Amino acid sequence: MKRESGSADADAPPSRWRVRGRRQADLCIVWFCILGAVLVGLTVLALANITITELADPLHLIEVAASSGVLGAILLTFSAGANAVLLLILFGTPLAYVLARAPPSRVKGVVESIVDLPLILPHTVAGLLVYLLFMRRGWLGAPLAEIGLAFEDAYPGTVVAMLFVASPFFVNTMREGFEKVPLHLENVARTLGAGRFTTFRTVTLPLSLRHLFNGAILAWGRAIGEFAAVVMIAYYPFIISTLIYYSFTTSGIRTSRSIAFVVIVVSLGVFYLLRRLTGYLGRYDDRV
Amino acid sequence: MIAFERVSLRLGSFSLKDVSLSINRGDYYFIIGPSGAGKTVLLEAIAGLHRPDSGRILLRGKEITDLPTERRGIGLVYQDYSLFPNMTVIDNVSYSLRVRGVRRQEARERVAGLLERFGVEHLADRYPGTLSGGEQQRVALARAVAVKPDILLLDEPLSALDPVTQERFIADLRRLHRDEGLTIVHVSHSRREAHMLATRMAVLIDGRLVDEGDADVVLNAPGSREVASFIGVENILDGVVTANHGGRATVDAGGLRFDAQTDAAVGEAVCLCIRADDLIIAVDDGRRPDAPNTMTGTVIQIVENGPVAEILVDAGMDMTAVMTRRSVRDLGIAPGVRVSLRVREDAIHVIRSALSARE
Numbered sequence: 071m072k073r074e075s076g077s078a079d080a081d082a083p084p085s086r087w088r089v090r091g092r093r094q095a096d097l098c099i100v101w102f103c104i105l106g107a108v109l110v111g112l113t114v115l116a117l118a119n120i121t122i123t124e125l126a127d128p129l130h131l132i133e134v135a136a137s138s139g140v141l142g143a144i145l146l147t148f149s150a151g152a153n154a155v156l157l158l159i160l161f162g163t164p165l166a167y168v169l170a171r172a173p174p175s176r177v178k179g180v181v182e183s184i185v186d187l188p189l190i191l192p193h194t195v196a197g198l199l200v201y202l203l204f205m206r207r208g209w210l211g212a213p214l215a216e217i218g219l220a221f222e223d224a225y226p227g228t229v230v231a232m233l234f235v236a237s238p239f240f241v242n243t244m245r246e247g248f249e250k251v252p253l254h255l256e257n258v259a260r261t262l263g264a265g266r267f268t269t270f271r272t273v274t275l276p277l278s279l280r281h282l283f284n285g286a287i288l289a290w291g292r293a294i295g296e297f298a299a300v301v302m303i304a305y306y307p308f309i310i311s312t313l314i315y316y317s318f319t320t321s322g323i324r325t326s327r328s329i330a331f332v333v334i335v336v337s338l339g340v341f342y343l344l345r346r347l348t349g350y351l352g353r354y355d356d357r358v
Numbered sequence: 359m360i361a362f363e364r365v366s367l368r369l370g371s372f373s374l375k376d377v378s379l380s381i382n383r384g385d386y387y388f389i390i391g392p393s394g395a396g397k398t399v400l401l402e403a404i405a406g407l408h409r410p411d412s413g414r415i416l417l418r419g420k421e422i423t424d425l426p427t428e429r430r431g432i433g434l435v436y437q438d439y440s441l442f443p444n445m446t447v448i449d450n451v452s453y454s455l456r457v458r459g460v461r462r463q464e465a466r467e468r469v470a471g472l473l474e475r476f477g478v479e480h481l482a483d484r485y486p487g488t489l490s491g492g493e494q495q496r497v498a499l500a501r502a503v504a505v506k507p508d509i510l511l512l513d514e515p516l517s518a519l520d521p522v523t524q525e526r527f528i529a530d531l532r533r534l535h536r537d538e539g540l541t542i543v544h545v546s547h548s549r550r551e552a553h554m555l556a557t558r559m560a561v562l563i564d565g566r567l568v569d570e571g572d573a574d575v576v577l578n579a580p581g582s583r584e585v586a587s588f589i590g591v592e593n594i595l596d597g598v599v600t601a602n603h604g605g606r607a608t609v610d611a612g613g614l615r616f617d618a619q620t621d622a623a624v625g626e627a628v629c630l631c632i633r634a635d636d637l638i639i640a641v642d643d644g645r646r647p648d649a650p651n652t653m654t655g656t657v658i659q660i661v662e663n664g665p666v667a668e669i670l671v672d673a674g675m676d677m678t679a680v681m682t683r684r685s686v687r688d689l690g691i692a693p694g695v696r697v698s699l700r701v702r703e704d705a706i707h708v709i710r711s712a713l714s715a716r717e
Contacts, residue, residue, distance in 0.1 A: 119528050173370075254440040260427040261434040262454035272457070276444045320599065 124331040129214040134328035139313065143329075144336060147309040150225065151293035154232040155286050158240040163282070166241045167270065170248035189238045197302030200231045204303060227304035232293035240289035245282025248274060250330070291341065359383045359541050360404055361508065365413035372399045376410070376413070381543060381558070383508075386535050388552045388573065389545045391561040391562035392588065397545040400562065401511050406430050407450055417509075433502030439494040441486035446499050448482040454505040467586040469504055480605060492523035499530065503538070510534075512544045516551060549590050553577060556687045560586050579707045583629045586709065588620060592634040594680040595710075597644070599626050607708070608650070612675050616652045616701075620708035629709040636705035637679035639669060641689055642696040653677060653699045657691060672693065 124131050134140055164186070172178050188196050204211040204221035211221055221227035251274050259269040275282075283352035297311035306313060310333050360381040360626055367374045374396050381387045389397050401705075402408050407426035422430060441450050448455075451472060452465035459528050460468070473479040476496045486494055495515060502510060516524045531702065535542050544555065552559055556573035563581075568587040569576050580586040586594050591629075597611030599622045600670065609616045611630055622628050642654050655673030667686045670678045691697060 231588045252438070253442065254438060255442060257405070257427070258434055258436065258501075259400065259442070259453070259457075260407070261405050261430070261432055261511075262457065262501070263428050264453075264457040265426070265428050268457050272453075273442055275446070277442075355695045 076185035096230060100253060120327060120331050120334070124328060130324070131328050131331065134325060137331045139308070140329050140332060143308045143310050143313040144333065146225070146228070147294045147311075148340070149167060150228045150232055151236075151290045152322055153229045154236055154293045155240070155290045157229070157233050158289055159235055159282070159286065162237060162241045162285075163244055163275075166244035168272070169241070169352045170245045171253075172175050185241050186238050188235050193296065193298035194302065196235050197231060197299035200227075200234050200299060204230055221303060223304050223306045225304070225307065227308070228300050228309055231299040232296050235296050235299050236293040239292050240285040243281050243285030243288055244278065246279035247285070250281075251277045264337050279351055280348060283344075287341070287344050287348070291337075294337070359385070359418060360543070361416040362400075362403075363414045363416065365403065365410045367399060367403055367408055367410045369399050369408055372396045373565045374400055374403070374410075377562075377567045379560050379570050381541060383541055384539055385541055385543075386555055386557045387541070388556035388559035389543065389562055390547060390549065390552050390559060390589070392547060394564075395562045396565040396710065397547075397562055398513050399496045401434075401513055401543060401545050405432050405434050405508075405511055413612045431505075431507050431509070433505075433507040433514050435495075435498045435502050435510070435515050437517055439486070439491075439498040441489075441494055441497055441501070443486050446483050446485055447478060447489070447660050448495060450486065451501045451504055451558075453501065458505070469500070472500050472504055487548075491519055492527065495519060495523075495527055496530070499534070503534070503540075507540075507561070509541045509543065512542060512683060514546050515544070516546070516548070531555060547576070549588075552589075556624055560640040561588060563588065578633070580631065580709065583709060585631065585712070586707075591631045591707075592680075593630075593632040593637070595630040595632070595675065597628055597630055599624050599628060603655045606703075609708070614653055614674065615650050616706060617703045618706040619704060620710065622708065622710045627711040629711060631707040631709060632677075632701050632705065634680040635658075636701055637677065638700045639671075639679045639681060639689075639691065639697050640700075641691065642698045649700075651701050651703060655694050655697065655699065656696050657697055659693060660686060669697075671699060672700060 072312070092191060163180075169178065169182060169185070191199075201208075201222075203209055204214075204227060206212065206215050206220070206222060208221075214221070221230060255273050255277070256269050258267070259273045264272065294309075295311065297315065300309060301312055301315070308316065314326045314329050314333075317329055360379075362377050362379045365374055365377045372394070377400065389400060391397050399408060403410060404417075406422070406425060410522060410702075411512055414421050417425075417430065441447075442453065445453065448466050452460075452462075452469045452699050455465035455468060456462065457699060470479065470482075473482055478493060478496050478500060481489060481497070486497070489497065495518075498706055499515075515531075516527060519527060528551070530703060531542070531544075534540060535555075544551070544600060546552065552573060558571065559573045559576050560570040561568050561576065563584060569581040571581075576585070577589055578593065580589055581686065583594060595611040595614075595616075597609040597616065599607045599620070600615075601608040602620070602622065602624055605619055605621055607620045609618055609620075609628060609630060616630055618630060620628065653671075653673035655671040655677065657669055658672050658676075659670040660671070661668045664682055665682060667683045669679045669681065669686070669691060671679060679699055685691075
């Protein structure tokens with residue numbers, strides 16, 4: 071033991087350097103924390119501001135929170151977001167798998183750029199693209215209107231606008247998940263008699279569950295927060311963001327602030343629950 | 359059983375170039391080669407995971423180039439075991455039955471004996487992430503043979519195991535090969551594993567199959583200089599045939615005269631391959647210095663390796679001999695000592711430099 075401690079001392083740098091090194095490392099982290107705290111502080115400050123103001127007038131808050139318009143808009147927003155996410159799971163999961171497994175090529179690069187396009191477009195442009203395609207005279211809107219599916223100022227319009235802006239969040243997260251699953255696992259499954267789809271269903275997808283949930287939550291969060299793209303095609307029925315905008319421009323800041331506070335509380339609660347859920351699901355991902 | 363007919367395949371930076379080979383039923387067939395030679399690509403091509411750009415692959419006498427992997431009836435074990443981390447050991451092993459429609463409980467019951475045979479029955483409900491390397495390897499092997507394939511592909515299955523576990527696993531493989539009558543194709547870069555397990559083997563270098571045949575022949579009488587070098591022939595001497603009387607040739611190698619058996623013509627360039635354990639070493643007594651197949655030199659270095667010692671001798675060229683450590687001590691061989699090296703004529707393998715790998 072004595073010999074070990076002696077050798078450790080011999081290997082260690084002189085104490086003056088050690089202290090200086092430690093102090094430098096600490097200072098570095100402290101500065102990082104200070105800079106990071108600016109961002110966190112901004113959000114906390116904004117939340118504190120609205121919370122203190124709203125809690126000062128609880129009767130008004132309860133009145134707004136209990137109004138059917140607000141509750142309806144919240145339900146509509148969450149359900150339209152959930153619908154968009156379900157469609158993304160249906161169409162985005164196969165796309166993400168193909169992108170994860172396809173070898174690099176020019177075609178793949180082009181498809182990846184198209185997938186990422188909604189990320190870089192101004193949301194009004196995204197909304198305009200959706201509107202032009204799904205309006206009553208649009209390439210897709212016209213034939214779908216023939217069979218009774220209208221998008222302008224209608225629930226499907228809200229869903230399709232949300233789907234458009236949220237798709238990169240889901241597809242990219244899902245693709246990362248698939249890329250993390252070693253190809254060897256799929257190869258072995260196939261030698262054991264599983265076809266491609268059975269391999270996907272029994273090995274690849276279960277090992278990507280956590281990414282599926284994370285992608286879905288990210289996409290859902292992005293979808294329910296959308297304003298510009300939705301308002302271009304479906305100003306009505308009101309979702310939360312359009313309701314707040316409407317209320318802000320017609321009734322003033324007091325009501326719109328109360329609606330915003332209710333949305334913050336509900337969203338925080340829902341996201342917290344979902345995050346807890348994903349903590350338990352697909353935990354074996356860690357062993358890939 | 360398995361035949362490649364002029365198969366070429368490119369996969370990123372790896373490629374197979376015009377590979378032809380045949381693996382017979384019941385072979386323990388080794389494919390060895392340096393890293394990046396394309397060994398795993400070849401193995402995956404047998405499994406149907408890569409389609410050749412040209413050439414044909416035949417399995418059990420039928421062309422299977424386009425047959426999907428899941429219908430080939432071939433077991434595969436990777437170096438990293440590739441156990442499904444989302445399934446318990448017993449679910450891993452019974453996976454092949456489950457995908458064939460066998461109910462979960464029945465599948466579990468059917469593989470219980472297999473778990474016992476591979477000594478992993480106590481791990482049945484554990485997840486792969488909690489197992490040691492050796493345990494994972496045995497589970498991977500049990501899973502691969504669960505539906506009784508007649509061909510088993512092994513991709514460097516021993517490289518991640520510690521020496522003790524390696525020995526145990528080699529015994530498992532020998533037993534599996536003997537008892538099940540399996541045709542095993544084993545990819546490795548280890549010559550030692552080939553010595554211990556192979557009945558037939560191929561050497562793959564840079565995507566080209568440079569030698570193929572019975573393991574004894576390839577390991578002891580390599581077909582080319584690069585194969586000799588890769589399989590670890592310790593002494594490879596370049597020389598020229600100076601005389602040949604009915605297949606008994608005299609070769610001049612760097613001023614030393616060797617008698618060896620070859621059909622090479624006078625003036626033809628050859629390589630002489632001499633295994634270290636075929637060199638007889640003795641303290642030089644100054645007698646018969648000019649005798650054929652005899653060299654004298656000075657010991658440069660002795661490297662002890664377990665019960666044996668490798669002795670590096672400067673005899674005008676570096677020669678490596680091997681003998682037991684006890685013999686080294688008894689003969690008084692040490693660095694600086696003059697020694698003589700002698701090799702029997704029939705222990706010299708002659709490679710004719712102008713000819714291709716194996717005629």
